[in-house]
Amino acid sequence: xxxxxxxxxxxxxxxxxxxxxxxxxxxxxxxxxxxxxxxxxxxxxxxxxxxxxxxxxxxxxxxxxxxxxxxxxxx
Numbered sequence: 001x002x003x004x005x006x007x008x009x010x011x012x013x014x015x016x017x018x019x020x021x022x023x024x025x026x027x028x029x030x031x032x033x034x035x036x037x038x039x040x041x042x043x044x045x046x047x048x049x050x051x052x053x054x055x056x057x058x059x060x061x062x063x064x065x066x067x068x069x070x071x072x073x074x075x
Contacts, residue, residue: 011071014064021061028053 032050036043 007071007075011068014068014071017064018061018068021057021064024057024060025054028057 028050032043032046032053035046
């Protein structure tokens with residue numbers, strides 16, 4: 001296997017994280033919605049945590065995308 005093929009395989013594996021981030025965001029919002037439907041009075045106090053969880057999941061997805069782009073174009 002030459003270096004170019006290994007680089008593209010590594011970039012593909014790194015890009016899996018971008019797809020998994022979508023699942024993480026869905027999990028965060030689904031859990032918030034489930035909790036908000038069980039206890040609507042507490043939903044307003046938990047909204048800040050919702051956005052923190054969303055930002056963390058998106059950050060990991062963006063980082064995996066950046067690593068994949070670095071592997072493709074820089075390495």
